[in-house]
Amino acid sequence: MEQIAESELILNSRGALYHLDLLPEELASTIITVGDPERVRTVSKHFDKVELLRQHREFVTHTGYIGNKRISVVSTGIGTDNIDIVFNELDALANIDLATRTIKANPVSLDIIRLGTSGSLQADIPVDSFVVSTHGLGLDNLLPFYVYENTQEEGNLLEAFNTDVALVEGSANPYLVSASEKLAAEFTNGFFKGITVTCPGFYAPQGRVLRGALANPQLIDDLTTFGYDNHRITNFEMETSGIYGMGRVFGHHCLSISAIVANRIAKEFSKDGAAAVERLIDHALRVIAVLP
Numbered sequence: 001m002e003q004i005a006e007s008e009l010i011l012n013s014r015g016a017l018y019h020l021d022l023l024p025e026e027l028a029s030t031i032i033t034v035g036d037p038e039r040v041r042t043v044s045k046h047f048d049k050v051e052l053l054r055q056h057r058e059f060v061t062h063t064g065y066i067g068n069k070r071i072s073v074v075s076t077g078i079g080t081d082n083i084d085i086v087f088n089e090l091d092a093l094a095n096i097d098l099a100t101r102t103i104k105a106n107p108v109s110l111d112i113i114r115l116g117t118s119g120s121l122q123a124d125i126p127v128d129s130f131v132v133s134t135h136g137l138g139l140d141n142l143l144p145f146y147v148y149e150n151t152q153e154e155g156n157l158l159e160a161f162n163t164d165v166a167l168v169e170g171s172a173n174p175y176l177v178s179a180s181e182k183l184a185a186e187f188t189n190g191f192f193k194g195i196t197v198t199c200p201g202f203y204a205p206q207g208r209v210l211r212g213a214l215a216n217p218q219l220i221d222d223l224t225t226f227g228y229d230n231h232r233i234t235n236f237e238m239e240t241s242g243i244y245g246m247g248r249v250f251g252h253h254c255l256s257i258s259a260i261v262a263n264r265i266a267k268e269f270s271k272d273g274a275a276a277v278e279r280l281i282d283h284a285l286r287v288i289a290v291l292p
């Protein structure tokens with residue numbers, strides 16, 4: 001087996017992963033990711049027992065139990081560049097022998113669920129509601145750096161998107177990956193479902209104008225009206241495509257669920273986004289605690 005060099009698989013003085021500062025035994029196989037480091041505590045306050053608290057940079061991890069279910073909650077910070085770091089290091093903790101620096105013979109699949117916030121692109125998906133992402137459609141540039149495969153359905157959907165949604169040349173190289181069907185089947189009651197567009201920014205890449213003019217002024221209209229078969233785009237945010245994409249690369253089961261804090265069609269923002277996130281966490285943990 002080929003050894004992974006010290007410059008590629010980087011371990012700190014504890015022998016832990018470079019950015020997450022975690023050892024393999026400190027990570028559960030059911031993982032919740034959140035963008036905001038402070039949201040980690042909002043999740044772990046529901047744990048019956050917390051066995052590990054760790055922080056390095058914006059990456060905070062709490063590992064503990066709800067009943068018999070061992071869960072880690074990890075903050076990713078914002079954006080798919082951070083998802084690249086977090087997912088490579090989570091996967092290394094599970095599937096690389098850190099002592100020998102070799103890939104383990106029988107890789108394991110983790111269950112990874114994002115509990116985040118998002119902006120709605122549909123008038124009928126109001127602020128404070130919850131959306132399960134059936135697909136992550138990336139306008140960011142992470143996944144094209146990896147080798148991965150698309151299903152026929154994903155290829156068709158992406159082709160339809162590229163035909164219908166014209167982005168100014170050079171602004172994006174869209175990609176699309178679907179959610180874990182196994183996990184999505186557990187989250188049905190109380191959730192809208194649809195395609196989530198992941199953007200490489202919060203302002204112009206999501207059609208927001210403060211002082212910078214938009215190169216793609218028709219973006220929101222095009223995303224809102226896009227349809228293919230029975231699919232539509234429900235929302236956008238900044239991590240889902242990277243999560244689904246890295247899940248595909250490594251063979252992990254991934255699901256992204258968002259509390260809607262903005263409705264870009266009604267031009268509304270939630271009066272209490274923190275309360276919506278608390279409700280989402282409460283609801284999702286009831287399901288996660290009893291995942292098979």
Ligand SMILES: O=P(O)(O)O[C@H]1O[C@H](CO)[C@@H](O)[C@H]1O
Pocket residue numbers: 034035036077078079115116117118202237238239
């Ligand atoms: O609330 P989180 O999980 O960070 O998710 C959303 O909020 C951030 C932008 O405000 C981006 O990370 C976006 O994806």
Ligand SMILES: O=c1cc[nH]c(=O)[nH]1
Pocket residue numbers: 117118119120202206236237238261262
């Ligand atoms: O509009 C929004 C709200 C939350 N997060 C985003 O990325 N966009």
